[in-house]
Amino acid sequence: MMGFDQIPAAFYFFLAAIAVPFIPVGRLRGLLTLAIPVLVAYNIWQMGFGTFATVSFMGFDLELMRVDSLSRVFTLIFCLAAFLGNLYAWHLKDTTQQVAALLYAGSAIGAALAGDLITLFFYWEGTAIASVFLIWARGSQGAYNTGMRYLLIQIGSGVILIAGVALYFHETGSITFENMKLSSLGTWLIFLSFGIKAAFPLLHNWLQDSYPAATVTGTVILSAFTTKLAIYALARGFAGTEILIYIGAVMTFFPIFFAEIENDLRKVLAYSLNNQLGFMVVGVGIGTEMALNGTAAHAFVHILYKALLFMTVGAVLFRTGTSKASELGGLYRTMPLTATFCLIGAASISAFPLFSGFIAKSLILSEAAYKHYDYIWLVLVFASAGVLSHSGIKIPFFTFFAHDSGKRPAEAPAHMLLAMGITAVLCVFIGVVPSTLYSILPYAVDYVPYTTAHVIGQLQLLLFALLAFGILYRIGMHPPEIRATNLDTDWLYRRMAPSVVLTCARGIAVVWAFATSSILMKLQKLIQALYRTHGPEGRMARVWLTGSMVLWLAVILLAVLLVNYIS
Amino acid sequence: MAHHSDPKMNSLARFYHLTSRKRAMTVMLGGLTLSCAFVFGYDGFYLKHEKVEIANIFGFYAYYGFAGFTFIIFAALFLRKIIKRREDFYGDQDVNAEEPPEHMLERKDL
Numbered sequence: 009m010m011g012f013d014q015i016p017a018a019f020y021f022f023l024a025a026i027a028v029p030f031i032p033v034g035r036l037r038g039l040l041t042l043a044i045p046v047l048v049a050y051n052i053w054q055m056g057f058g059t060f061a062t063v064s065f066m067g068f069d070l071e072l073m074r075v076d077s078l079s080r081v082f083t084l085i086f087c088l089a090a091f092l093g094n095l096y097a098w099h100l101k102d103t104t105q106q107v108a109a110l111l112y113a114g115s116a117i118g119a120a121l122a123g124d125l126i127t128l129f130f131y132w133e134g135t136a137i138a139s140v141f142l143i144w145a146r147g148s149q150g151a152y153n154t155g156m157r158y159l160l161i162q163i164g165s166g167v168i169l170i171a172g173v174a175l176y177f178h179e180t181g182s183i184t185f186e187n188m189k190l191s192s193l194g195t196w197l198i199f200l201s202f203g204i205k206a207a208f209p210l211l212h213n214w215l216q217d218s219y220p221a222a223t224v225t226g227t228v229i230l231s232a233f234t235t236k237l238a239i240y241a242l243a244r245g246f247a248g249t250e251i252l253i254y255i256g257a258v259m260t261f262f263p264i265f266f267a268e269i270e271n272d273l274r275k276v277l278a279y280s281l282n283n284q285l286g287f288m289v290v291g292v293g294i295g296t297e298m299a300l301n302g303t304a305a306h307a308f309v310h311i312l313y314k315a316l317l318f319m320t321v322g323a324v325l326f327r328t329g330t331s332k333a334s335e336l337g338g339l340y341r342t343m344p345l346t347a348t349f350c351l352i353g354a355a356s357i358s359a360f361p362l363f364s365g366f367i368a369k370s371l372i373l374s375e376a377a378y379k380h381y382d383y384i385w386l387v388l389v390f391a392s393a394g395v396l397s398h399s400g401i402k403i404p405f406f407t408f409f410a411h412d413s414g415k416r417p418a419e420a421p422a423h424m425l426l427a428m429g430i431t432a433v434l435c436v437f438i439g440v441v442p443s444t445l446y447s448i449l450p451y452a453v454d455y456v457p458y459t460t461a462h463v464i465g466q467l468q469l470l471l472f473a474l475l476a477f478g479i480l481y482r483i484g485m486h487p488p489e490i491r492a493t494n495l496d497t498d499w500l501y502r503r504m505a506p507s508v509v510l511t512c513a514r515g516i517a518v519v520w521a522f523a524t525s526s527i528l529m530k531l532q533k534l535i536q537a538l539y540r541t542h543g544p545e546g547r548m549a550r551v552w553l554t555g556s557m558v559l560w561l562a563v564i565l566l567a568v569l570l571v572n573y574i575s
Numbered sequence: 576m577a578h579h580s581d582p583k584m585n586s587l588a589r590f591y592h593l594t595s596r597k598r599a600m601t602v603m604l605g606g607l608t609l610s611c612a613f614v615f616g617y618d619g620f621y622l623k624h625e626k627v628e629i630a631n632i633f634g635f636y637a638y639y640g641f642a643g644f645t646f647i648i649f650a651a652l653f654l655r656k657i658i659k660r661r662e663d664f665y666g667d668q669d670v671n672a673e674e675p676p677e678h679m680l681e682r683k684d685l
Contacts, residue, residue: 099681146679150670221670223679268651269659272671329680340591341584342685347591377626385627389636393643409594416583418683460621467614468636475611476644478604487652493671495658502665 012051013060016072017083017121018131020048021090021114025107034101041094041106048117049087052080059123068183071123077450078304082120082240084448085308086113089232089315096319096427097225105145109229111138116233120240124183125173125198128241132169132201135234136162142226143218154221157501161214162234165204172197188245199246205238206289207282209258213498215282216266220274220331224322227274231281231318232311239288239307248295253376256293257387259286264394269487269494273321273331273403277314280357280399283391284310290388291372294379297451302371304449309356309364309438316353316431317403320346323424324407327417333402333489338412346420347408349428356435358400358470359392364435366466367442367457374455393473400470401477406489583685611637 024044031037052075061072075083090113100106115134122128136159143155175194177183188195207215215235219227246252260283267279284306291303323346324339325331340347352363359365369392376385419425438445446453480486542548584592593599615637623631630636663672 146670147676148670148673149668150673153668154670264647265651265654268647269655325675326679326681327683329675329677329682338595341581341588344585344587344591348587374626377630380626382627382629386629389639390643393640394647397644397647409591412595416581416685418685421681461623461625464614464617464621465630465636468611468618468634469640471607471611471614472637472640473644475604475607476641476648478600478607480645480648482600482604485652486648487655491662492655493660493662493664493669494655495660495664 013055013058013073016061016118017048017052018072018114018118020044021110021117025110025114028106028110029103037103037106038094038098038100041097041110042091044110045087045090045094045113049084049091052083052087062123065126068124068126070127071184072118072127073121074123074185075121078240078244078300079120081304081308081448081450082236083117085236085311086117086120086233089113089229089311092312092315092427092431093225093229093232095430096228096322096424098423098427099421100225102145104141105223105226108138108141108145109226112142112229112233116237119237122185125169125176125185126183128185129166129170129173132205132237133163133166135237136166139230139234142230143222145223145226146221151221154218157498158214158218161204165201168197168204169201172199172201185244187247190246190249190251199249202238202241202245203255205234206242206285207235207238207259208255208289209262210497212259212263212282213496216275216278216496217498219278219281220272224326228315228318228322231277231314235281235285236307236311239285239292239303242289242292243300243303247292247300250293252289252293253381253384254293256286256289256291257384259283259289260391261286261387261394264391264398266494266496267394267398268402271332271334271489271491273333273336273407274318274325276333276398276402277317277321280317280395281310281314283395284314284357286391287369287372287388290376290384294372294375294381296375296379298378298453298455299372299375301446301449301451301453301455302368302375305368305371305445308445309368309435312431312438313353313356313364313435316349316428316435317357317399319424319428319431320350320353321403321407323420323428324417326424327420328415332491333406334491336407336413336415337410338408339415339417340408341412342416343408343419345425346428347404349425349432350404350408352432352435354400354404356439358396359466360470361439361458361463361466362436363439364445366439367445368438370457370462370466371453371455389469393469396470396473397477401474 021044024040028037028040031040055075057076059071059074063070063072090109094109097105097109112135115131115138119128119131119135122131140155140159140162143151143158172194173183175192176188176198179192179194188198190196190199204211219230222230242252263279263282267276267283270276270279288303288306291299291306321331324336324343327343328336330336356363356365359369373385373388376388420428442457477486540546594603615634618633625631663669665671667673
């Protein structure tokens with residue numbers, strides 16, 4: 009009998025996805041979506057490290073399941089995220105979303121466990137194809153358009169990946185997914201492919217475009233996998249690549265300003281996600297054991313608190329029909345539990361002591377300082393204040409407090425509250441007992457987060473930032489929440505590129521019309537000239553007289569005689 | 576009146592409702608100022624060994640947090656002037672301009 013180690017973990021998710029449409033009872037479907045992540049997480053935990061489930065494919069030895077300290081931590085958090093996301097989506101009767109969620113989570117887990125680049129490619133594309141259905145499930149024309157843009161970019165990332173893998177194999181003769189150097193076109197293409205999914209600056213806007221377009225539950229599930237899979241891929245393939253430090257620093261910096269003025273709170277969280285990815289990318293770029301621990305720890309806690317924030321805003325959208333800050337406010341009156349969970353998520357992402365962000369982010373910051381990346385460290389500390397501004401304050405304050413919007417929605421349904429409650433408890437538990445997370449990180453952790461200097465420093469940063477908010481809000485200098493669209497790089501392919509193509513098309517049409525009309529005119533003149541000579545009234549159509557024919561015959565005969573005589 | 580409790584509110588909501596009282600903002604700002612003063616002053620009671628030299632300045636994180644947050648707000652206000660467009664800028668078949676479909680919601684008011 010085949011053991012668990014012979015069946016790739018992703019296949020359990022795929023088998024469940026095949027079974028779900030045939031299960032007529034909604035609760036049984038829901039139970040299956042909850043049981044699979046628990047089963048896979050338990051087995052991965054039990055398995056021990058090693059390479060399992062190898063198969064031959066077109067002459068390549070594919071490693072479908074490589075469990076080591078790095079892949080295990082990402083697999084475990086993906087399983088946890090799948091469980092929490094599916095619990096949050098317990099009410100769903102839409103089997104399309106349930107199937108998509110299972111396929112998506114399974115693909116992400118398969119990719120995290122892939123031991124070679126070809127296996128990675130298949131799962132990489134799997135995440136793209138499965139996840140787009142969580143956007144299309146919204147069922148509107150806007151969501152369809154967004155989904156098409158999302159799919160194009162995600163599939164494009166996979167195409168670049170396989171091109172890079174082909175070149176890499178040509179150069180090295182290896183398809184093993186291991187640390188690479190940016191020294192050839194092949195590795196640069198693989199790097200670019202990872203960068204697209206990790207939402208590098210200027211390649212980032214698919215994230216803010218698509219995540220707010222998904223369904224209430226779809227956004228929660230989307231937030232966990234694609235980008236963190238890219239972080240895992242970078243950590244596996246490009247740890248210690250210095251350029252990542254600077255890319256990551258830019259990622260932590262620029263989304264802050266966009267998030268601050270964005271009205272759609274799910275888009276604010278998408279910008280915030282981009283900012284948080286920056287910290288992880290910096291950790292990968294530094295590449296030391298401590299920095300990689302920081303990246304893994306931050307990815308782990310980030311999946312939890314970002315899911316929690318998306319869940320709370322999703323619950324508000326679910327009950328009120330909007331996630332626009334300009335339409336919300338004062339919801340603590342009737343949604344106090346959701347408000348509490350949102351505050352816990354906000355405290356966690358802001359890295360307040362005793363919350364999960366505090367014990368994870370500091371690993372990366374400490375290592376940046378230790379390795380003398382002083383300016384990068386300053387950017388990261390600045391970005392920490394920025395996180396407080398948009399995710400720590402803006403999300404809970406303008407949703408549940410601030411002015412009274414007059415809305416009195418009912419509290420979120422029980423299963424949503426349960427999912428949010430478990431996630432919130434985990435955010436606090438990890439913050440209070442960091443050793444639980446540190447014990448599953450890729451390398452041994454020699455770090456104490458709760459020192460006087462760290463706690464006081466962090467409290468100074470956050471409390472004084474809060475004070476600045478209080479003063480600016482009081483004097484009316486805080487940006488008001490207003491309905492608007494803020495331009496970002498998607499403008500390039502949604503407005504500029506189509507208008508350039510349209511302008512070019514019009515130019516070509518004018519030239520074509522001119523050219524064709526000129527040729528047509530000449531053709532017409534030629535036909536008229538031919539008609540004049542060969543038409544019924546033309547010279548060539550006249551009937552010749554017999555006398556003139558005899559005359560021409562005599563001329564020709566004379567010419568023949570002359571030629572004959574001369575020759 | 577804003578500070579009157581709604582009978583539909585539970586005890587947790589009533590606790591949050593304290594923030595809507597007239598003097599709540601002043602009290603919260605006062606409490607926050609005191610907390611800030613405490614953590615700022617605490618810098619004098621331990622020895623700093625920050626690896627980045629500038630962080631060893633007394634109250635560094637306090638200055639940096641306050642100035643950083645203020646900069647973010649003013650920079651964001653400036654950015655809004657450049658990139659803000661009307662909500663239906665990308666047309667009415669854009670997610671930002673459309674109402675969320677009812678099939679994915681479960682509106683319920685108390």
